[in-house]
Amino acid sequence: MPQHTDAPTALKVALLGGGTVGSQTARILTEDADILRDRVGADLELTGIAVRDTGATRDWQADPALYTTDAEALVAGADVVIELMGGIEPARTLILRALAAGTSVVTGNKALLAQHGEELYAAAAATGAQLSFEAAVAGAIPILRPLRDSLGGDRVTRVMGIANGTTNFILDRMDSEGADFDDALAEAQRLGYAEADPTADVEGHDAAAKAAILATIAFGAPYTLDQVAVAGITAITAEDNAAAAEAGYVIKLLAIAERGRAADGAEGAVLRVHPTLLPREHPLASVRGAFNAVFVEAENAGELMFYGPGAGGAPTASAVMGDVVSIAQRIVRGGPARLRTPVTALPALDPAEAHTSFMVVLRAADQPGVLRRVAGVFEEHGVSIETLRQVPSEREDAPGASLRLITHRARQRDLDATVEALAALDVVHEVASVLRVEGN
Amino acid sequence: MPQHTDAPTALKVALLGGGTVGSQTARILTEDADILRDRVGADLELTGIAVRDTGATRDWQADPALYTTDAEALVAGADVVIELMGGIEPARTLILRALAAGTSVVTGNKALLAQHGEELYAAAAATGAQLSFEAAVAGAIPILRPLRDSLGGDRVTRVMGIANGTTNFILDRMDSEGADFDDALAEAQRLGYAEADPTADVEGHDAAAKAAILATIAFGAPYTLDQVAVAGITAITAEDNAAAAEAGYVIKLLAIAERGRAADGAEGAVLRVHPTLLPREHPLASVRGAFNAVFVEAENAGELMFYGPGAGGAPTASAVMGDVVSIAQRIVRGGPARLRTPVTALPALDPAEAHTSFMVVLRAADQPGVLRRVAGVFEEHGVSIETLRQVPSEREDAPGASLRLITHRARQRDLDATVEALAALDVVHEVASVLRVEGN
Numbered sequence: 116m117p118q119h120t121d122a123p124t125a126l127k128v129a130l131l132g133g134g135t136v137g138s139q140t141a142r143i144l145t146e147d148a149d150i151l152r153d154r155v156g157a158d159l160e161l162t163g164i165a166v167r168d169t170g171a172t173r174d175w176q177a178d179p180a181l182y183t184t185d186a187e188a189l190v191a192g193a194d195v196v197i198e199l200m201g202g203i204e205p206a207r208t209l210i211l212r213a214l215a216a217g218t219s220v221v222t223g224n225k226a227l228l229a230q231h232g233e234e235l236y237a238a239a240a241a242t243g244a245q246l247s248f249e250a251a252v253a254g255a256i257p258i259l260r261p262l263r264d265s266l267g268g269d270r271v272t273r274v275m276g277i278a279n280g281t282t283n284f285i286l287d288r289m290d291s292e293g294a295d296f297d298d299a300l301a302e303a304q305r306l307g308y309a310e311a312d313p314t315a316d317v318e319g320h321d322a323a324a325k326a327a328i329l330a331t332i333a334f335g336a337p338y339t340l341d342q343v344a345v346a347g348i349t350a351i352t353a354e355d356n357a358a359a360a361e362a363g364y365v366i367k368l369l370a371i372a373e374r375g376r377a378a379d380g381a382e383g384a385v386l387r388v389h390p391t392l393l394p395r396e397h398p399l400a401s402v403r404g405a406f407n408a409v410f411v412e413a414e415n416a417g418e419l420m421f422y423g424p425g426a427g428g429a430p431t432a433s434a435v436m437g438d439v440v441s442i443a444q445r446i447v448r449g450g451p452a453r454l455r456t457p458v459t460a461l462p463a464l465d466p467a468e469a470h471t472s473f474m475v476v477l478r479a480a481d482q483p484g485v486l487r488r489v490a491g492v493f494e495e496h497g498v499s500i501e502t503l504r505q506v507p508s509e510r511e512d513a514p515g516a517s518l519r520l521i522t523h524r525a526r527q528r529d530l531d532a533t534v535e536a537l538a539a540l541d542v543v544h545e546v547a548s549v550l551r552v553e554g555n
Numbered sequence: 556m557p558q559h560t561d562a563p564t565a566l567k568v569a570l571l572g573g574g575t576v577g578s579q580t581a582r583i584l585t586e587d588a589d590i591l592r593d594r595v596g597a598d599l600e601l602t603g604i605a606v607r608d609t610g611a612t613r614d615w616q617a618d619p620a621l622y623t624t625d626a627e628a629l630v631a632g633a634d635v636v637i638e639l640m641g642g643i644e645p646a647r648t649l650i651l652r653a654l655a656a657g658t659s660v661v662t663g664n665k666a667l668l669a670q671h672g673e674e675l676y677a678a679a680a681a682t683g684a685q686l687s688f689e690a691a692v693a694g695a696i697p698i699l700r701p702l703r704d705s706l707g708g709d710r711v712t713r714v715m716g717i718a719n720g721t722t723n724f725i726l727d728r729m730d731s732e733g734a735d736f737d738d739a740l741a742e743a744q745r746l747g748y749a750e751a752d753p754t755a756d757v758e759g760h761d762a763a764a765k766a767a768i769l770a771t772i773a774f775g776a777p778y779t780l781d782q783v784a785v786a787g788i789t790a791i792t793a794e795d796n797a798a799a800a801e802a803g804y805v806i807k808l809l810a811i812a813e814r815g816r817a818a819d820g821a822e823g824a825v826l827r828v829h830p831t832l833l834p835r836e837h838p839l840a841s842v843r844g845a846f847n848a849v850f851v852e853a854e855n856a857g858e859l860m861f862y863g864p865g866a867g868g869a870p871t872a873s874a875v876m877g878d879v880v881s882i883a884q885r886i887v888r889g890g891p892a893r894l895r896t897p898v899t900a901l902p903a904l905d906p907a908e909a910h911t912s913f914m915v916v917l918r919a920a921d922q923p924g925v926l927r928r929v930a931g932v933f934e935e936h937g938v939s940i941e942t943l944r945q946v947p948s949e950r951e952d953a954p955g956a957s958l959r960l961i962t963h964r965a966r967q968r969d970l971d972a973t974v975e976a977l978a979a980l981d982v983v984h985e986v987a988s989v990l991r992v993e994g995n
Contacts, residue, residue: 450890
């Protein structure tokens with residue numbers, strides 16, 4: 116391999132974090148050192164692993180002499196820094212210190228990127244250091260690089276991801292076994308797919324961080340968590356699932372980033388995470404259990420999907436090492452850092468501007484004129500109904516009829532107003548659920 | 556974007572070929588010139604389109620002054636050459652001329668790469684020019700770059716692709732409608748999914764070229780067509796499909812490149828294309844119609860799948876333009892060409908060394924002792940039977956019983972010997988079909 120004149124024969128790699136992914140990254144750096152040397156053209160020398168407790172039990176045990184609590188010293192001497200500590204601090208300060216010194220950084224820290232991305236991207240650009248984070252979204256699945264490079268001559272219009280394995284496992288169980296949310300969550304916890312405190316997963320916050328990162332690559336601006344409209348899956352009932360299944364849909368928690376238009380016609384990006392009805396024949400519908408997948412729509416490429424394990428030590432470490440090898444090759448060969456392909460930065464739009472279809476379930480009185488009045492409310496707000504199905508209520512505590520409506524694409528803002536007006540109708544007992552529909 | 560001191564403000568792009576993909580590439584270069592300028596940091600100036608007939612009707616019509624029959628002159632003045640003529644000559648000579656002059660080339664020419672890849676890769680390496688060919692495999696689906704870069708820190712063990720849309724369409728129709736091969740082919744031809752002469756598709760030659768290219772990226776050596784064991788789909792019957800469906804499988808034509816071992820234990824690559832039984836729940840099994848998908852197994856990443864349109868003008872042009880933008884960015888920013896990540900080149904193995912499972916359908920006499928004798932032949936050759944099902948023959952012209960056996964993983968060589976011995980048994984009327992099984 117051609118190398119520039121003063122190409123190094125070894126690169127010092129500092130690893131911050133000794134958890135599941137950190138341990139597997141250390142294992143690959145150690146066990147696959149020969150392969151990595153061949154590919155990079157220099158040794159990747161693991162100089163240390165910064166941990167909180169050097170004596171802790173690990174997934175994979177490196178040479179005990181490598182563990183240190185002095186992360187700052189480790190970063191100071193490194194050619195490449197791998198940050199897998201998670202959390203905001205001290206990860207943020209350590210990464211900023213490395214980038215300021217011109218040292219390239221690989222991180223899988225989605226929460227940090229979704230909250231402080233702008234600061235980190237600016238720090239990298241200032242010194243020409245590289246900041247890579249393929250592992251931050253959908254584990255081992257190569258998605259950021261294809262979005263940036265492979266679609267570099269195209270225009271991405273929408274990205275929809277099943278980006279959280281815990282919620283996909285739970286929804287899959289609810290769909291396939293008719294389970295309640297609580298039972299499916301308990302099973303996920305028992306099998307290790309959900310944490311004791313599942314809030315970040317089931318409330319959609321983890322998926323929202325991934326939506327912000329995917330949007331940053333696809334639409335250019337450093338979007339943050341607070342620009343993502345988030346709804347989790349805790350309110351999904353077995354009844355919602357049954358209604359979805361009957362209409363030919365499956366419910367998935369999707370992280371969506373898409374081009375849209377503001378009320379004044381200006382182009383922007385809409386970011387949202389919510390339980391979504393997908394037609395059973397949609398490629399994302401067959402993503403089962405704890406797997407992840409990202410569905411991409413681009414003007415010329417059409418519809419693409421990327422599928423694989425969304426978490427796990429070795430898969431995520433594979434994504435980390437792909438970034439490390441790319442950076443190391445560039446250091447050895449010379450030449451400027453690989454920059455983010457500049458794409459025109461779209462402003463984040465108010466999620467109320469999103470256009471989707473909706474499934475609305477109402478409990479209403481079983482009497483003449485109800486259908487006409489309900490349909491009138493939709494018409495008034497400019498929301499067009501695609502299908503309507505009336506079924507007698509099965510709940511003894513809620514007599515009357517259950518109305519299940521699926522709309523054509525409508526603006527979120529108009530639907531919100533429709534739902535408010537429906538709830539105010541005397542013949543409507545309850546708006547039982549409102550779920551968005553995509554992929555039709 | 557940082558640019559090196561003498562960065563050009565415009566790059567001359569020569570387009571060879573004005574067919575479906577060529578026209579769409581010209582359209583993108585023309586209509587999306589602003590976006591491309593933003594991303595590259597310089598204008599991409601389409602200097603001409605080399606065609607055989609400047610007056611022909613096109614999918615998309617560029618400025619008439621751009622069409623020329625003088626491909627050589629166009630190549631001589633270019634900064635980037637896009638070759639979309641197809642065929643071996645004059646494409647090969649024109650690409651070699653460009654590479655020799657240090658001009659980077661983007662091509663979608665799978666036949667050329669699968670036959671003359673070694674010569675082309677060497678010509679690029681000699682001058683430091685780049686040769687990119689994402690469009691040559693699976694149309695718009697980003698697969699070569701993820702294999703090379705995203706998995707640059709991992710070890711790919713197997714690649715299995717539905718890489719030919721025509722055959723997938725035909726097999727899909729046979730599966731979903733119980734159609735015969737001839738009827739499904741006729742329908743594919745009527746709908747424009749199959750050519751008037753469908754040989755290259757249905758005999759597996761197109762998929763074999765893609766297997767060679769995928770293997771080249773995954774396993775390092777410039778594999779050629781003649782190293783791929785090829786079987787097409789013309790012999791697949793409605794009965795095969797029924798037998799597969801009954802056992803829970805679907806038949807797909809797969810292009811497979813995998814690590815294997817020679818008889819002496821040396822590691823190598825096995826390349827093969829054949830109709831394959833896949834369990835219905837396998838991610839590749841749900842790839843319908845003319846879509847493509849590539850399933851990748853890697854040591855750390857686990858199982859990944861890449862899905863999308865495998866052909867079509869705009870999707871394939873999107874892949875071409877992703878390569879063009881990457882090359883143009885590198886020219887503008889400076890630095891050496893992006894080389895193929897060196898992976899240890901594995902020698903191509905004799906495909907008889909492949910290990911797979913098999914479904915064997917026999918027509919045999921319906922008499923005592925047949926099962927014992929058939930099982931004895933498998934045992935003799937070291938091939939272990941997983942399931943066996945005996946059904947009365949439904950064919951009046953072939954009385955007796957039909958035996959459907961699925962084996963555990965066995966060596967192709969041993970299975971071949973087993974089949975030969977089965978055919979020689981007096982109680983066996985016919986070995987009706989032998990199909991490989993993957994994904995269990």
